[in-house]
Amino acid sequence: MxxxxxxxxxxxxxxxxxxxxxxxxxxxxxxxxxxxxxxxxxxxxxxxxxxxxxxxxxxxxxxxxxxxxxxxxxxxxxxxxxxxxxxxxxxxxxxxxxxxxxxxxxxxxxxxxxxxxxxxxxxxxxxxxxxxxxxxxxxxxxxxxxxxxxxxxxxxxxxxxxxxxxxxxxxxxxxxxxxxxxxxLSAQNIAFNAVARQAIMSDADFHGGRYYDHNTVPANGLKVARMLGHITYLSDDAMGDKFGRELKNDQLKYDYGVEFQVESYLRYQGESFANRFDANTYLLMTKALDYFxxxxxxxxxxxxxxxxxxxxxxxxxxxxxxxxxxxxxxxxxxxxxxxxxxxxxxxxxxxxxxxxxxxxxxxxxxxxxxxxxxxxxxx
Amino acid sequence: MxxxxxxxxxxxxxxxxxxxxxxxxxxxxxxxxxxxxxxxxxxxxxxxxxxxxxxxxxxxxxxxxxxxxxxxxxxxxxxxxxxxxxxxxxxxxxxxxxxxxxxxxxxxxxxxxxxxxxxxxxxxxxxxxxxxxxxxxxxxxxxxxxxxxxxxxxxxxxxxxxxxxxxxxxxxxxxxxxxxxxxxLSAQNIAFNAVARQAIMSDADFHGGRYYDHNTVPANGLKVARMLGHITYLSDDAMGDKFGRELKNDQLKYDYGVEFQVESYLRYQGESFANRFDANTYLLMTKALDYFxxxxxxxxxxxxxxxxxxxxxxxxxxxxxxxxxxxxxxxxxxxxxxxxxxxxxxxxxxxxxxxxxxxxxxxxxxxxxxxxxxxxxxx
Incomplete structure (x- = not known):
């Protein structure tokens, strides 16, 4: 079908x-x-x-x-x-x-x-x-x-x-x-890009951008960058309407795992992006934005x-x-x-x-x- | 004196x-x-x-x-x-x-x-x-x-x-x-905290929070977290007034180094914080905010x-x-x-x-x- x-x-x-x-x-x-x-x-x-x-x-x-x-x-x-x-x-x-x-x-x-x-x-x-x-x-x-x-x-x-x-x-x-x-871009726009790049470039798997040669990818850094990006793509209201303070589980666990649905959503978004997108391209796109x-x-x-x-x-x-x-x-x-x-x-x-x-x-x-x-x- | x-x-x-x-x-x-x-x-x-x-x-x-x-x-x-x-x-x-x-x-x-x-x-x-x-x-x-x-x-x-x-x-x-x-906290507030924690906890030097035993600190992750925090503490206008699109050097270098003053400022803030603050405490404080x-x-x-x-x-x-x-x-x-x-x-x-x-x-x-x-x- x-x-x-x-x-x-x-x-x-x-x-x-x-x-x-x-x-x-x-x-x-x-x-x-x-x-x-x-x-x-x-x-x-x-x-x-x-x-x-x-x-x-x-x-x-x-x-x-x-x-x-x-x-x-x-x-x-x-x-x-x-x-x-x-x-x-x-x-x-x-x-x-x-x-x-x-x-x-x-x-x-x-x-x-x-x-x-x-x-x-x-x-x-x-x-x-x-x-x-x-x-x-x-x-x-x-x-x-x-x-x-x-x-x-x-x-x-x-x-x-x-x-x-x-x-x-x-x-x-x-x-x-x-x-x-x-x-x-405004100074704040540039600042968000700078944080995203910092996350990627300071990932231990980044290897100065030559991660292809090391058979790895800076997935953690790219995940952080994408999670951050997502927050700036959505409105505060939309996030509130979609997730509010809804819990991931029946009750709070008081640990460093995921407690709120919005955390779970962001992690998922970050992970799926890190699996498909090239970190060097992400860096390059943020720079193109900065320079415009x-x-x-x-x-x-x-x-x-x-x-x-x-x-x-x-x-x-x-x-x-x-x-x-x-x-x-x-x-x-x-x-x-x-x-x-x-x-x-x-x-x-x-x-x-x-x-x-x-x-x-x-x-x-x-x-x-x-x-x-x-x-x-x-x- | x-x-x-x-x-x-x-x-x-x-x-x-x-x-x-x-x-x-x-x-x-x-x-x-x-x-x-x-x-x-x-x-x-x-x-x-x-x-x-x-x-x-x-x-x-x-x-x-x-x-x-x-x-x-x-x-x-x-x-x-x-x-x-x-x-x-x-x-x-x-x-x-x-x-x-x-x-x-x-x-x-x-x-x-x-x-x-x-x-x-x-x-x-x-x-x-x-x-x-x-x-x-x-x-x-x-x-x-x-x-x-x-x-x-x-x-x-x-x-x-x-x-x-x-x-x-x-x-x-x-x-x-x-x-x-x-x-x-709103969903957006929680989301920013989640990104900060992700940056810290995915730092290769975090060692599940036992970095003290490894004689290291997750400085890169903490730096990213603090840079991000700083953006949310300042208004878009204040960042604009303070930095605008002012360049760090006389002219653009077109590389992945620092081009704009705002990037330089954020990196400095992130680094000085990472040198003095404990990453586990940062995690804990963001959780206290989330749970309130x-x-x-x-x-x-x-x-x-x-x-x-x-x-x-x-x-x-x-x-x-x-x-x-x-x-x-x-x-x-x-x-x-x-x-x-x-x-x-x-x-x-x-x-x-x-x-x-x-x-x-x-x-x-x-x-x-x-x-x-x-x-x-x-x-």
Missing amino acids: SNIKTNSVGIVEPQTLHFDEPLSLESGRLIEQYDIVYETYGRLNSAADNAVLICHALSADHHAAGYHHEGDSKPGWWDICIGPGKAIDTNRFFVVSPCNLGHCSGSTGPRSIDPKTSQAYGQDFPIVTVVDWVNYQKRLADKLGISQWAAVAGGSLGGMQALQWAIQFPDMIRHAIVIASAPK DPAEKEGGDLSAVFEKVQAKFFLASFTTDWRFSPARSKEIVSALTEAGRDVSYLEFESNYGHDAFLVHNDDYLDAFGAYMRNIEVSP | SNIKTNSVGIVEPQTLHFDEPLSLESGRLIEQYDIVYETYGRLNSAADNAVLICHALSADHHAAGYHHEGDSKPGWWDICIGPGKAIDTNRFFVVSPCNLGHCSGSTGPRSIDPKTSQAYGQDFPIVTVVDWVNYQKRLADKLGISQWAAVAGGSLGGMQALQWAIQFPDMIRHAIVIASAPK DPAEKEGGDLSAVFEKVQAKFFLASFTTDWRFSPARSKEIVSALTEAGRDVSYLEFESNYGHDAFLVHNDDYLDAFGAYMRNIEVSP
């Missing part, structure tokens, strides 16, 4: 493209050659003007919609809004969803083999930034024959990429969809950065998101408005905190869908 | 009392014998009705005011409000400040020697709760000839002890001073718990405290009001987050002092 719903893109298969042309990075370093793994949904029209780029956040990847096989229990990470008749309607749009450089789901990253040494890169893999990812995604666009995206869309770190696209290649993007994002600051080149003036932007913008935030609160989206909206750009902004009621951009919510998806329907594409 | 200010209690010396009578704990376990280390400031009057008990929070101890020697660079942790002419005026009050059971600053705790095994207790030290501390502090009151506290005062976890005193020994306390506290829930015995009805309370209450909270936000203090205020108790409550503007209760602020200290001046004591 199939789990696949009727409004799904169905079964999808990741594709891989190999690139031999070196990519210059913001750090001054170079990545000589690399693979891009990506998925596509829908069809590119003959005018090639209906392509939508999906940018993923920290722990997601190219698998944004559909299923990998019959009986696959979970669809892609943004299946709520990508599919026939959905907000990003695959009957109209050709959706391209790449896995970012540095990731651990197929595209070249720290656990890939460095052709120079025939060993895994580990921490020799260069730091990559949002600017680098946009250059990397442009290479993919060129290869796929897309000279202009109808839209570039993402949430959180993905929203930063959409924003950066509008700045970096102003004539290659008609609409930027920036959800639950921020124009740069497009206004820095204009002395902190975000509206100056938007002077040359041509894209129209759709921004959305969620009331209980305290990682990237509505106030952070409003910083972007204000700067766009000041620069005279077209921007639609909506703040949605949600109890799901930062994770709200991944959760079905009629108001959010209706507004997102309405915006997308107004994007003109050739028949 | 002395650093000691004129309105200081001056040089103080901790005292130790040994107790042989076993103390029954909430867990059902027993602690056979123990030391209480404490400091006192001011003089007990002949009616013995001017004693104020100070309850410390997670990482503080008995050293609440004054200096330990000439040239001591820092006074006790609550020196802003304890001293001659200060909010808790030592010209009027006899202040008693004990180090809690389970701590690592002198009172019996996990790194003390268990007389049964002649080894450090480690994780064999029983879990202690706020209820246990109140019983333990009562033993000290008995020994010092104090049959009723003029006031019991504390912030954060210390405020929980003041609250518990009013519930547990209603005729032994005239005023409860509960600052920046909460009637119980006086309303639980009344099916969650806090006002029912307050029916038998006789003390009058002074509560204070701070606008940017997101660890124990003003809303948490208001839960206590509402329940006290419902139970017909006398309560003064003030919310103070402050940028310092949870740490605000430790920081000089005229409005806060003036109101605190005004309340304390109204407490009647014999001449």
Whole structure:
């Protein structure tokens, strides 16, 4: 029996493209050659003007919609809004969803083999930034024959990429969809990332990032990092509603084991993540977040950065998101408005905190869908 | 040259009392014998009705005011409000400040020697709760000839002890001073504690809490726990004002070292704490926080718990405290009001987050002092 719903893109298969042309990075370093793994949904029209780029956040990847096989229990990470008749309607749009450089789901990253040494890169893999990812995604666009995206869309770190696209290649993007994002991290955001990295890098199994050679992984550190991340993705209210002070067992044990359901949940989340995700990629993603600051080149003036932007913008935030609160989206909206750009902004009621951009919510998806329907594409 | 200010209690010396009578704990376990280390400031009057008990929070101890020697660079942790002419005026009050059971600053705790095994207790030290501390502090009151506290005062976890005193020994306390506290932890509060414990307990140097025997300490785990704690003590705004995105060096290095000042600050705080604090005590204190829930015995009805309370209450909270936000203090205020108790409550503007209760602020200290001046004591 199939789990696949009727409004799904169905079964999808990741594709891989190999690139031999070196990519210059913001750090001054170079990545000589690399693979891009990506998925596509829908069809590119003959005018090639209906392509939508999906940018993923920290722990997601190219698998944004559909299923990998019959009986696959979970669809892609943004299946709520990508599919026939959905907000990003695959009957109209050709959706391209790449896995970012540095990731651990197929595209070249720290656990890939460095052709120079025939060993895994580990921490020799260069730091990559949002600017680098946009250059990397442009290479993919060129290869796929897309000279202009109808839209570039993402949430959180993905929203930063959409924003950066509008700045970096102003004539290659008609609409930027920036959800639950921020124009740069706050000191508190950086601090949480610093704690996560500290947990990973001080794990005795980290071995300076060369744990692959020791046949181990820094699972404890990655578990702590993910547990911490989870707290920042959920709202205080949502955690309260879901777990409150509910006990794991019938009564308190007064020991250092798990007493409360919320502890049990976090440990489970941390463990399952540590089993599937590469610690070096986690470090790299948190650094990309830290470095993102497009206004820095204009002395902190975000509206100056938007002077040359041509894209129209759709921004959305969620009331209980305290990682990237509505106030952070409003910083972007204000700067766009000041620069005279077209921007639609909506703040949605949600109890799901930062994770709200991944959760079905009629108001959010209706507004997102309405915006997308107004994007003109050739028949 | 002395650093000691004129309105200081001056040089103080901790005292130790040994107790042989076993103390029954909430867990059902027993602690056979123990030391209480404490400091006192001011003089007990002949009616013995001017004693104020100070309850410390997670990482503080008995050293609440004054200096330990000439040239001591820092006074006790609550020196802003304890001293001659200060909010808790030592010209009027006899202040008693004990180090809690389970701590690592002198009172019996996990790194003390268990007389049964002649080894450090480690994780064999029983879990202690706020209820246990109140019983333990009562033993000290008995020994010092104090049959009723003029006031019991504390912030954060210390405020929980003041609250518990009013519930547990209603005729032994005239005023409860509960600052920046909460009637119980939220799921998010518990979650942060769970992450801190996970970091410590998964450190390869933890050895199931028997690290003393291995001549090591789980410094990396404790460092991560403290870094995380620090983020929750400070407000997002305060971190932003203090550090923003200021760089540690002239320019970005694009590596896994420290790039931003806030990372540098957190690492420093984490390291200095890991060098002085005992990891088992940290675990124990977070557990005491988790377990605190006086309303639980009344099916969650806090006002029912307050029916038998006789003390009058002074509560204070701070606008940017997101660890124990003003809303948490208001839960206590509402329940006290419902139970017909006398309560003064003030919310103070402050940028310092949870740490605000430790920081000089005229409005806060003036109101605190005004309340304390109204407490009647014999001449």
